[in-house]
Amino acid sequence: MSQVPPQSGLNVSYTPAQIRRNRLILLGLVVVVAGLVAFSAFGPRDAKDQSAALKVGDCFENIGTNKAAKARKLDCADPHADYKVLKMDKNGIVDTFSCSDVPGTTGSLTETGPDDSFVVCFKENDEKGGR
Incomplete structure (x- = not known):
């Protein structure tokens, strides 16, 4: 076998x-x-984003990206303060409507969400110190 x-x-x-x-x-x-x-x-969400706290006349630096901007509020004389707020529309959701009537606007930052929606119209900060 x-x-x-x-x-x-x-x-x-x-x-x-x-x-x-x-x-x-x-x-x-x-x-x-x-x-x-x-x-x-x-x-926790990014606590550094101070976009919602900006007011007219404030200056800020974008610490995010162009598509996902995050503002850090700075003194206007700070060399990193690239932008100056011209208008803060707490009820705005579309930047073209909110910023179209603001002379000197070169950009906008829009935040839309269930809790908070706003549009910040801004221009380049010409008061910042030299780098």
């Missing part, structure tokens, strides 16, 4: 301790991922 050759492949058997350890590692990873998702969704 001939013998059947052993099947190739892995024959892995885990001890109960290894199974428990693997489950704990998996549970730990799930908790970490869930924590990161919760923090990104409900965590």
